[in-house]
Amino acid sequence: MSERDPNPGALWRNTNFRWLFGGGVISLLGDQFTLIALPWLVLKLSGDPLALGGVLAAIGAPRAIFMLVGGAIVDRSSPRRILLLTKYANAVLIGLLGALVLTQRVDMALVYVLAAAIGVCSAFAYPAGSALLPGVLEPALLAPANGILMGMRQVAMLLGPLLAGVVIAAGGDAGDAGGGIADARGLGIALLLDALSYLLSAATLARVRPLAQTPPAANKPPLLASLKAGLRYCWDDTTLRACFLYWSAMALFVSGPLQIAMPLLAERLGGAGTYGSLMAAHGAGMLAGMLLSNVRPGLRIANFGTTLLVADGVVGLLFIAMAGVAGVWQGVGLLVALGVVGGYLQVAVMSWLQRRISLDMLGRAMALLMFLFMGLAPLSAALSGWLVGVVGLGAIFAGAGVAMLVVVVCGYVGTPIRHLSET
Structure with missing residues (x-):
């Protein structure tokens, strides 16, 4: 096996x-x-x-x-x-x-x-x-x-x-x-x-x-020393540090538009019922992507790192396309696709982290990643809420998508992410 x-x-x-x-x-x-x-x-x-x-x-x-x-x-x-x-x-x-x-x-x-x-x-x-x-x-x-x-x-x-x-x-x-x-x-x-x-x-x-x-x-260091050791472990591991910074940057440009711009898009297209349809489409796509990861766990482009970067690039392109949505079914189609990619990535990333991180450090490393995501989510939402009034709804989606593509390129050129293997 x-x-x-x-x-x-x-x-x-x-x-x-x-x-x-x-x-x-x-x-x-x-x-x-x-x-x-x-x-x-x-x-x-x-x-x-x-x-x-x-x-x-x-x-x-x-x-x-x-x-x-x-x-x-x-x-x-x-x-x-x-x-x-x-x-x-x-x-x-x-x-x-x-x-x-x-x-x-x-x-x-x-x-x-x-x-x-x-x-x-x-x-x-x-x-x-x-x-x-x-x-x-x-x-x-x-x-x-x-x-x-x-x-x-x-x-x-x-x-x-x-x-x-x-x-x-x-x-x-x-x-x-x-x-x-x-x-x-x-x-x-x-x-x-x-x-x-x-x-x-x-x-x-x-x-x-x-x-x-x-x-x-009793055989382990005091709590504060243990916490410092976990932070040092994530920082000193060049690959893990690059991945955490990369995922934090991606989260900054993804979470805000999903929380703020999506309800506004639904309001423009039809109202609360439309919002429910859009979120259901995204959820159904996520489920399909997670099931795909179970059916084809080895589906890769070259290696894990390249697959990750390509998939995030697709997410950026889908966000850019959201700027041009003029009908409910256009939004539903794009959100299903976005959900499929996101669902597949979630499973792949979680499985990679569980294999990559030392078992005695896994709790601290995952806590740090969640801390970063939870800290960036309100910042991203506040930034998106302010920008909507300045540049408009379409520019929020397009700008977020372009920013994601820039992060992907920087991740490919300036980090070891493209070389990541399964183990």
Whole structure:
């Protein structure tokens, strides 16, 4: 069984993967319940969109602040152990919120506190989840496993909100925003179901067995020294440093237009329904790209690095084409193509990182990458929001696409990325 093209049946015969897949399905569907219920709960309590932004910031700020610390602790302990603890903690936090909603004892102050606690948990869960697979699956299974698990996430993002909406409606939530929580029974039920999903997925994760024992924390340096060692590891590795800087630059020009310019494009083309169609097209393309990565994991142009640069060049060209969109179906077609390329790249990059980075450094390295992306996302959104009023919508897409092509050329000429191999 080769690393590039493993036997498709080998993954499903792996007991660890079957437990991960089952728990992942439960957890991802449950997450969608909170993603739908929490914003609506905030609006019912406050009637103020600013309060919703405050709650999202309460989740995002501690997540970003503690992300690097979370990565260091994951490496000092084990991804599986930390992920288990975060699942239990989230079950308690979200279950408490659901119970408070059902008993009509919740207020905005409690929502802010629980949101911040959830954000802290996610700072540990994100690097733990990213670092988990190499410790429980053989290297040959990483690419197909990532393809299936990421594809499953896209399916959950499509089906989960529908299920959540049915549960909330069936629970009797018929009130308007700002109307209080007297009729919020459906929201409380949705939150409790998510809490239950965390417990069930924790039970499946507990059945996963690591391939090797993790050295005890007593044999490892102090936390601050461990954090510095992780940053030094990523900086001193010339190839890894080049990739992180390259991906950060690409994220700067991708995330803002997707967050800001895309809703404005939908508004110009038709409204909220159009926005839903465009986002669904992008999500469907992502799913197709992830499935393609599972069917053809060895699909490459020369090598991994060249494939990465060419694919990012295609993304830049697709963004330039978005500047000329005059109809919904043009936007749908381009976003499907954009999603296919992006989905394939996500699986390929994640699998490469999991093989490339030393296992004892993986939590810290992935935490750093997520920290960079999460830090650049609001900056990119703010920059795009300002530029839309200055240069117009079409120029945002075209300018972002041109900037991506410039980054690709610089990556090809000035970095070792084009020489990257699979190992």
